[in-house]
Amino acid sequence: MFARHFRHWPNRLPKSLVVPDTGLYHNLEVSAFRYPEKTAMYYYGSDIRYREFLEAVDHLAGFMQHERGVTAGDRVLLFMQNSPQFMIAYYAIIRVNAVVVPINPMLVTDELGFYIDDSEPKLAIVGQELYDRIAPFNRKTSLEHVLVAAYADYTDRQTDLELPDSVKENPKTLADPHVTRWREALALNLPPDPVSFDPDAPVVLPYTSGTTGRPKGCIHTSKTVQANTVGGAAWGNMTASGVNLTTLPLFHVTGMVHGMHIPIFSGSTMVVMTRWKREVAAQLIERCQCTHWTNISTMLVDFLAMPDVTKYDLSSLTYVGGGGAPVPRAIGEKLIERTGVRYVEGYGLSETMAQTHFNPPDSPKLQCLGIPSFGVDARIVDLETLEERGAGEEGEIVVHGPQVFKGYWNRREETEQAFITLEGKLFLRTGDIGRYDEDGYFFIVDRAKRMINASGYKVWPTEVESILYQHPKVQSACVVGAPDPRRGETVKAYVVLHEKDRGHVSEEEIMEWSKGRMAAYKHPRRVEFVDRLPMTATGKVLWRQLQEKEWEGAKQR
Incomplete structure (x- = not known):
């Protein structure tokens, strides 16, 4: 077990966590019982309380079960931008023991065919502005029905915040018997069947980005998702008093875990942005007193490049971090200058449901992946021989931990190739070139093929x-x-x-x-x-x- 990083482990935290045997829906249920009138989501001037959140999830779950015949193991395509409907749909799919297939809302019709053929979803839940892209597949593939949501249903039309075009759009009439409007589905008030739950059953199938080859669905269970949900909440000190700025796309694992699952587990408030706009983000941080913001370096670069960024009160921020790409040292230093907060960089993959590494919040290093997270054993191995390398030596990063996926969807051979065995344990080959220093902090060098x-x-x-x-x-x-x-x-x-x-x-x-x-x-x-x-x-x-x-x-x- 790689352990040299333990001397830099946050003093307030245990070195391992017990992953709950309960599921994500239970997290929402507990928070709704604890804080029924607390704001779960703030969406362009509108408040959705935890009681309302849970009620909507249950009604949508009832619709899927009793009107659309969705059962355990069925795949449901979730194709929409960040919104209350995305979160409600995600938790409703899990409530009926189906599998969430979150898809990039930037995909066009020609690209969607691959994901539909590969995952064979029974139902699609889509944003209204994306319906035309998926309509050609309805009833001509595995898709039997489409549920269409208008983001405007959950906004305050009187807000002074600048709204994205898709959020301004009024609900449209769609004359198709195989399409149901979001509001119509919830208005049926159908209760779902009693909860049944298997912690080892698949719950979500995020796809790899495809930047290094053909996209692959990553099979994640409640246990793998909960590992990073509970771990991320502890590491970032997220409590019910927290206010999280949700800007990363929720279809992606980092946004999914840090923008949705962790706040819901903690009972905190999510300030949701459908599209990134730096001026609106600054307004929301100031207005909602956001405490936590997980982003990506390009987003942070854009935010800090605002000529008038200093006019906003950003003092409520206590935790700013992210991953996906190294944060340039100059940007990290600029963040400290503007907010007094040090950037907490992390590292992970779709295959690991976001983080396997975190920088310690009290002693982060810039341009650094951080140290292995709870229960994670990470090593550096030679690219060709796969022999373990030492401190300061470059090689491929391999990881073993509770958040590692169960394999690629319908790709047995590629699943086998993704793992190696070290000291009797299976390690995931990340494909990333890195090294670690004498303190046990890991650093990215680059992707092998770049x-x-x-x-x-x-x-x-x-x-x-x-x-x-x-x-x-x-x-x-x-x-x-x-x-x-x-x-x-x-x-x-x-x-x-x-x-x-x-x-x-x-x-x-x-x-x-x-x-x-x-x-x-x-x-x-x-x-x-x-x-x-x-x-x-x-x-x-x-x-x-x-x-x-x-x-x-x-x-x-």
Whole structure:
């Protein structure tokens, strides 16, 4: 068992936690009984109390069971943006022992076919603005029915907050016998069957992002989800007095756990944003006195780039953290300057239902994954021999813990390839290259396939990006390998400048600045300014898209 990190373990916490044998629905039920009139969700000026939350979950569960015949093990597609309906639907699906299949709301019709064919859902619950994308599959695939929700049903129309277009949209009439409106389903007031529960049964099937290959469904049970729900609540000191700003997409495991499951388990309030907008986020932190905010580095970069960020009162924040991509040191330092709060970075995968590593809140390190979480055994192994490496040595990160998934949906061979055995225990191969220091803190180097080979020298893009973020005129950057006739590959940086600096700085200036801050083989030899970087819905930069653009361009030249 990897244990060198225990000397930096938070003093107030035990080194392991007992995972409850109860499920996620029970978490909501307990919070609703404890705090019936407390605000569970604040949604653009509207309050939804825990009593109302539980009641809606039960009524939707009754509809699914008695009107749509959804039974234990059936898959239900959840295709919508962050909203009260997403949370209600998620917990209603679990209430009937079905399996939640959360899908990226940015997917278009051509992409949806894969997920429907792969998971074979019986029912789809979708946002109104997304209905046209899924309509072609209704009654022509495994889908037997579609439930359509309008986000406007839960908003305060008199709010002074800027509403996303999809939230402004009034409920539409859909003349199709195989489609039911959200309000109509709940108005039936159908009680669900008595609760039956198996802690080892699948509850959610999040799909990998597909940035390194074909998306795969990750089978998670109540036990794997509860491990990170209870662990995350303890690590972040989330209590019923907490107010959580929910900005990360709920279809993704980090948003799912930290934006929904942990607050519900704790009985705290969730301030829900359907779409990210930094000015609205700042207003909500100030107005709702948000204490916790889990985000991603690109979101934090955008937030802190607001010219007038200092005019907002952000003093209520006590915990700001996230994962998915390393936080540049310059951004972490800027957060401390603006709020006094140190960024708590974590690390995890869809296969691990978010975190396997956390930075200790009292002693976090910037650009660091943190230390292994409750019950997690993490190692570094050689990429080829799979032999364990020591402190300071690079290799693949492998993890063993209570949150590790049970396998890929309908992919037995890929499941077997995802694990190795060390000292009699199964470890998940993350595919990420990392190292740990003498203190037991883990650091990401990069994904194995992202390395740039420039004249035989290995260049890890994350390291170069981190340095570029220190340039005062750089808002964000993505580094890729570009074909080069002499070096094989050379380093290219796609750079987004702060708005006030656009047109006032040249590519040559960025390259010249870089020369004095990194080795000759590392600094960008090419720079291209762009207005924005391509990103997934969870805020991860689609570096592969930019990488492929470079190689395709070389073929055409």
